[in-house]
Amino acid sequence: MVGEVIRKVLIVGGGIGGMALAILLRSKGLDVDLAERDPQWRAAGAGLTLNGATLRVFSEIGIEEDVRRLGSVHGGVRLHDRWGNIIEDRPAYVPEPGDIMAGGAIMRPVLHQILAERTRALGTNVRLGLTVNTLDQDKDGVTVTFSDGSVGRYDLVVGADGLHSQMRKLIFPDAPGAAFVHMGAWRAVFPRPAEMETTWLFLDASQKLGFNPVSKTHMYLFILEPMTENQWREPEDWPRLLAELMSGYCDQVSSLATSIDESTSINYRPLEMVMLPQPWHSGRVVLLGDACHGTTPHSGYGAGLATEDAVILAEQICAPGDLDERLNAYCDRRYPRCRRVMDLSLDLNRMERAGVPIVDQFHTNMALMDIARQPY
Ligand SMILES: Cc1cc2nc3c(=O)[nH]c(=O)nc-3n(C[C@H](O)[C@H](O)[C@H](O)COP(=O)(O)OP(=O)(O)OC[C@H]3O[C@@H](n4cnc5c(N)ncnc54)[C@H](O)[C@@H]3O)c2cc1C
Structure with missing residues (x-):
């Protein structure tokens, strides 16, 4: 060789x-x-x-x-607490190619x-x-x-x-x-509100939840859910389980939870x-x-x-x-x-x-x- x-x-x-x-x-x-x-x-x-x-x-x-x-x-990110209070806001800008x-x-x-x-x-x-x-x-x-x-x-x-x-x-x-790492990952796609221009994270010790714009019209939701066992969840249960994970947050999150139905694009995977x-x-x-x-x-x-x-x-x-x-x-x-x-x-x-x-x-x-x- x-x-x-x-x-x-x-x-x-x-x-x-x-x-x-x-x-x-x-x-x-x-x-x-x-x-x-x-x-x-x-x-x-x-x-x-x-x-x-x-x-x-x-x-x-x-x-x-x-x-x-x-x-x-x-190139921007906004950090909130669970109740929607902004902790830090790095505004959107259009990064040049090669921008680290x-x-x-x-x-x-x-x-x-x-x-x-x-x-x-x-x-x-x-x-x-x-x-x-x-x-x-x-x-x-x-x-x-x-x-x-x-x-x-x-x-x-x-x-x-x-x-x-x-x-x-x-x-x-x-x-x-x-090997399973005791977490499940949830993903869902929603229409993007006009004011969302950056990644938005809603910080909470119980789970990681955030939104990221994926196009001019849509954003995706991600949740990392701690789990003790590697549990598969049946797709017909996904809308209900996801809505439960989004409840107890500020209006920006919980109002989306109430909009979830069978047509919402949801994806779940044990990690x-x-x-x-x-x-x-x-x-x-x-x-x-x-x-x-x-x-x-x-x-x-x-x-x-x-x-x-x-x-x-x-x-x-x-x-x-x-x-x-x-x-x-x-x-x-x-x-x-x-x-x-x-x-x-x-x-x-x-x-x-x-x-x-x-x-x-x-x-x-x-x-x-x-x-x-x-x-x-
Ligand atoms: C829930 C979740 C969320 C994630 N989010 C992010 C994220 O936000 N950002 C990020 O950077 N990464 C993310 N990742 C990780 C990312 O998806 C993977 O790291 C990435 O897809 C790896 O790319 P890959 O090409 O190595 O493998 P894959 O993307 O898995 O591609 C493997 C390909 O090989 C094919 N294949 C499999 N077996 C065979 C076979 N025997 N013969 C021929 N073809 C075969 C499959 O069909 C597939 O097309 C996430 C992962 C998960 C699980």
Whole structure:
């Protein structure tokens, strides 16, 4: 693998990280096949919070303008207590490209559409309804057998197949899987009031609740609910349970709770985390994004980390030198940042579950936000 040029890459998983990598590699002229399990290539969920680092990656992969146009980029935040009193207000402004203080949000299906269009426009060979059955590595490449019986030969295979990664299981069968972190995440979409121009958080020791504009017309609600057990909630109960979690707050929140009905777009998920120790590759198969470091949404940073991985991995795939050393360099560069996001998110998770007062969570929150301001 000394000084080897990588020409043909298979990416398994067409999520945010996999598509970002496909775009970067196609821009550098590599042959890229992308295998996605979902035949419809859908993106579930509501809003996705973005930070300055994520927007910097979007600029590198050529989608920042679309994200600004179809999402919401504002760089502001307003903190309230549960009763609606404003504690701090950093007003909206329009951040310049590369602004480390920038923030915003976009509907996940909208971001998916932007990325998917660019992935296809650059000539990625997208194969839907397909996964990998076996990987057979030798010194010159990887022979892949797909679930439809077809066979492909690649210089490198990238597992970008998310938190419950099958690729992780194939190359590291003994690695621990994703673990429940005693929290449930609620998301819902509402019309955006004209006066809401920034992220609004309603702070309370019992749970994290906030709103983020995702477009000129809509905002998304997020709630992190502490839970003792990993309980699945039936979708028909979601409107009632969500309205209960929003009750007891000021009018801005509780009036929305009373507007919830069966037509409200609601999404609920018990939260899980995974952090794979180094290395993140075995021979010519390497992991990226949630497949090796799935975090909680405390920082609104999981998708951002996956896209940052894509930038650094693409650099190493195209670099000169020994391939094993290049893949180690990718992991060495990414591991400390991802580990730190994970550790701080877990700290916040523990504090929130223990009902630690918001002021005592402040430094951890600031440390988490500070990571996004550092170069990836
Ligand atoms: C409730 C919740 C809220 C979140 N909010 C935010 C947020 O506000 N901001 C943020 O930055 N992050 C957020 N995250 C984290 C973010 O969603 C993930 O970190 C991000 O999606 C990871 O991207 P990925 O490409 O690694 O994996 P994914 O986005 O999970 O994509 C994996 C892809 O692989 C496909 N796939 C899976 N298995 C296979 C297989 N065997 N073969 C082929 N294809 C396969 C899947 O269908 C999917 O398309 C949140 C997560 C949760 C759970």
